[in-house]
Amino acid sequence: MDIAGYNMPEELYYDTYHFWTRVDGDTLVMGMDDFAEKLAGQIVFVQLPFEGKAVVAGKKFAKIESGKWLGTVYGPVDGEIVGVNQELESNPALINQDCYGAGWMYRIRPKDPGQLSRLIHGGRDVLEPWLAEDIKKFKQD
Template sequence: MEIQGYHLPEDLYYEKNHYWVRKEGDILVMGMDDFAQKLAGDIVFVQIPFAGKKLAVGKKFAQVESGKWLGKVNAPVNGELIEGNEALETEPSLINQDCYGRGWMYRIRPDDMAELKDLLHDPADIEKWLLEDIEKYKQD
C-alpha cells in the first residue's frame, strides 16, 4: 500500500520502530521500512551481529547509522539471529535502494511464530500508525 508517498507492502508485519518482518517458512526476514529509510537519509553503517545471538523481543541487538541519525534495531520477536545481510557491510545504501529486497537486514529463527500477532499486520492499523508517525516526524 502507498500512504503519502511511503510504500508499505501489505504482506509484511511491522514493528513500531519501522522495521518490517516477512515470514519465510520457519524463518523471519527483517529489514527497515520505507518510512524509516527515507527519514534517516543515506544509510552509511549497519551492524551485523554474530549468528547465534539470542534475541529478546523489544531489546536492542544492533545499530544502523545514516549521515544524520544513529538508530537502534530492536528484536521484533524472541529468538535467535541466524544471519545478517553481509552485503550491507560494504554497501549499506542497499537499504535506501531496495529496503524490501536486496536491502534486507537479518534472518531470525523465532522461538514462537505466534509472536507475529503482536506486530502490525492489518492494513487499517498500519495506515493509522504510519499517519501518526508522519505527523510526529513532520519536518518544518
C-alpha cells in the same frame, strides 16, 4: 501499498520503530521500512551481529546509522540470528535502494512465531492510521 508516498507492503509485520518482518519458511527476514529509511537519509553503517546471537522481543540487538541519524534495532520476537545480509557491510545504501528486497538486514529463527501477532499487520485500515500518526509526529520534530 502506497500510503502518503511511502511503500508499506501489507503482507509484512511492522514494529513501532519502523522495521519490518516477513515470514520465510521457518525463519523471519527483517529490515527497515520505507518510512524509516527515507527519514534517516543515506544509510552508512549497519551492525551485523554474529549468527547464533539471541534476540529478545523489544530489546536492542544492533545499530544502524546514516549521516544524520543513529538508530537502534530491536528484536521483533524472541529468537536467534541465523543469517545477516553481508552485502550491507560494503554497501549499506542497499537499504535506501531496495529496503524490502536486496536491503534486508537479518534472518531470525523465532522461538514462538505467535509473537508476530504483537506487531502491526494488516491492510490500509491498520497501516494508514499508524503511519499517519508517525508522519505527523516526525514532521513536528
